[in-house]
Amino acid sequence: MATPPCSPHFCLASMASAREGPIPFADTHGDTNLVSSPEQREEEHADLIAALPSASAADSPVKLLRYQGFWLPDFYVAAAINLQQRFEPRRDDVIVASFPKCGTTWLNALTFATMARAAYPPAGADHPLLRLNPHQCLPFLEGLFQGGREAELEALPSPRLMNTHMPLPMVPRAVPACRLVYICRDPKDMVVSLWHFLGRLRPELPFNSVFECTCDGTMSYGPVWDHVLGYWRAAIARPDKVLFLRYEELLRDPAGQVRTLAGFLGTPFSAAEEASGTVDSIVKLCSFGHLKGLEANKIGHLNPLLPIPRDALFRNGASGDWVNHMTPEMASHLDEIVAEKMRGTGFTFSEL
Template structure:
């Protein structure tokens, strides 16, 4: 992994196969205050035991649907959309659980919620298809997921907008955080669950090899054509819209219900907190809804930061066929 100034005092290392079998003996590398380099991705020290338990114990079912992403890439929006598509025959716009629950409560994270609450969670009462989410890179997912027929929906976003979105999220808890420092962390490949390029390429390459198993979606494309991409997504997860539903405007209804502006203004998302065990007492629900705009980075990142990030991303993604508009 290429290192820049921020991490010059740290050496890169990865875990051996033997160390992976013995979590208690792992030699891990710390970057203050809590990030650990584990299986070539940066993981919060508080989440690492949950990640290991998830890898060890989770048994995927062929009907499972798993949403994967890096933080601040459109995860909340995608959760609302997929929950609504899957459950559209059970609930209407007037009685959907989205009116009383945040999307992160309806589709929980493996590493930050389910395996934080219990080392071996009981999923026996979950309705089929089971809906889960994760920020973990593809290479580090449990083998049962890789070898099952479950479907993975991956959403990614222009890293410049991700940095700004993450910065706006962080300054709620650490007001002195500078966007330039966060950008440097990304340039060094030390972003959470990253490096960014390894994360996106892992799912991108799997989507090319197994298009029936991994659906790769760009946030910008979803914003540009919500109806068209929602139709494709529904087909992929096994819940295609009928011609009658299309005529009745069901896709448009779901799009409006799950729009950032609508979710942001729901009473359930204006108040209260989401419990993320082992992370903090809770995170305010309203913190997950900001602008959601494409290209907002131009208002916050200086040209030198943009030039650095653009150069690194182009270099890392070169030859993959994956591009982001800058």
């Protein structure tokens, strides 16, 4: 029987990626993985979705629906249900997870560069991160499962590298089936980053509106404390399957954190790689300043249906910027709310 033809991208992926790491998703499926078009949205869960509590929030231009204790954008509720019912993880899958505006873009880049370093040396002139935004390299799970595009995920060769903002209960089959890498961030800095990000779409949005929806938990994927706790508890229970990172620690010691990441992924850096500077090359390639200066991150939008410029992902990248936007009273108020929500869990943001 003749071998069926395939595209050059997919043939290359089939030959190399199963041995050497993930391939850029945009090279096989185009730049359409964040949000599906309205006509692709599934209606099979319409009755369940219609019965869910709803709210409007400053951080979302769409209605939020409360599903299993979390506020999700209305068009991602079907994705959550489908993920719970249909997502079939593979043993060598890796999922990068985060609450929005907590270091997602940086961690996507670092994880891709670390996993794919055999196929794409980080110092190479043709590295995918030099021509693609980090979000174009990883399929976004809710974007695919919202529009019934799971087949695109199934078609990817192993090992697959994926991204999600979903709370852990929405991907219940992931642990202990595969590996998850989660990143958290001081909620005060998260609020500031989110406000600036949304301001590119809604310049009139008051900072106080985003602050208040964070405090009461009514925000996309919120409450943030429940989101963080789900992954943190999983990391405590299964440290071999869930790596819990802190944005501030990544800022302080990116090379050390990349070594931790590689070890967790089962691909620690060899003595030869250490000697040749591979770790430093990954850190440099994925650094905020380097990524911000690339043309791929200066032009275009995140998605045709989410017209926020890609450069909105690279505003500041620092820690502690909240002092320039919050009064001491606001900061104390948010800290007190988070501390109360975390009481008795063993987790605290004060370690940051």
